[in-house]
Amino acid sequence: MILFILLVLFFAAFLLIRRARLAVALTALAVFWLIAAGWLTAPLLASAQTVVASGKDLPPSAFAARTAIVVLGGGTEYAKNGTLIPKRDATVRIAVSADLYARCKRTATVCDVIVSGGNPQHHDAAEADTYLPWLLREHVPREDIILENRSLTTYQNARNVAAILPHGYYESLILVTSAYQMPRALLDFRRFGMTPLPVVSDTRHARRGVLPRYENLIGAEIALHELIGLAQFYVYRATGWF
Template identity: 30%
Template structure:
């Protein structure tokens, strides 16, 4: 139930959609004679689109997320590499008969690099279908083909393809792998997603080492740069807003160990 409610609520709350709906609503209200209220909606939506599209609002929201966790170099043998879904487009890939990476494809390429760096480590991919109405294609199946194409043998790769969100990634993978406290696992996901991912895995009783990738900002310098592609600005705001809303929702429903998980677990969590 949480999965479906989250999908519906986020569709309405994502900033780009909310602003466009407000803009269209304002125009409609003006057409129906509600000039004052309609004009206010149009003005607010227009200002919101301009700010989100051209200002460094997106980087400002993303930076605290991306800087929260740094890569932790393992101090001994690595048992396994955990790769979260989101980096591969199973729908386009299946239709085209190819392997298609998404904007978060660094998750997949970094996993391969780590697999070659630590040849004894297992590779575990977690990702099913995040669609409300599934077409039968899962990220897990596409990931299997990707890792084969990269030269990793099937017996080294474990696929968990039932999870639909980060909380399920953590629970299902923990149950599948059964990691022990003395093992070292690296968690590979986008830097902006790492706080929610680490909190979810800790809530599931597992504390892997963070290995963030797929950075969307260059650093604090982006706070002083305008964005010249409004589609990029809106995209960054949407990505950041989803993570902040997700952190709050996961904390309220007990699916993460802290409101804003950090490098060191809160002893009182």
């Protein structure tokens, strides 16, 4: 959507600024080539993504006697057979959360996996409900899974998770999401008084070259979305909205 808006702005400038139409057209071509070929997407992703520990880097001390593992929704999509399934990034988050759960159970008394994700795409089911069978297949028992299926944004993820956490019950809180979402997620969770231990499930990379690549456009769209979201957070906090 952000790249589409940028394209519309270039088109509007092309129509309105008659004397500079060639310059506008060449600029638009250059910008979108730099994005699609990865040369502009790479620094955008580097700015948006945070470098923190992966699940394998966590020491056993990260799992307290009562530990909650929060996994954020990463979207859903329809498979070829019409089944609603998690998107690629979400499947990695689910796998990482299940691995953390298995490690947690070796030392902790209580290990709960909180899945936070509503239905922003207006599909047949919320993200949390769609991810549930995938967690069950990863050997996370149903009684240790808490579903939060109303959140539509990262801010709502944090707000709604905070609302269902018993005050002072969990001694350790682990947050699992993709590298590009982690900076904004940590800001939002801290806004609601939580200081989770961040665990990055996956990181996006741009592929630089001459030919345009669709995945570079997706990476740029994600990076711009997160960077705008970070800017929005600070503006809202400065104005007292957050």
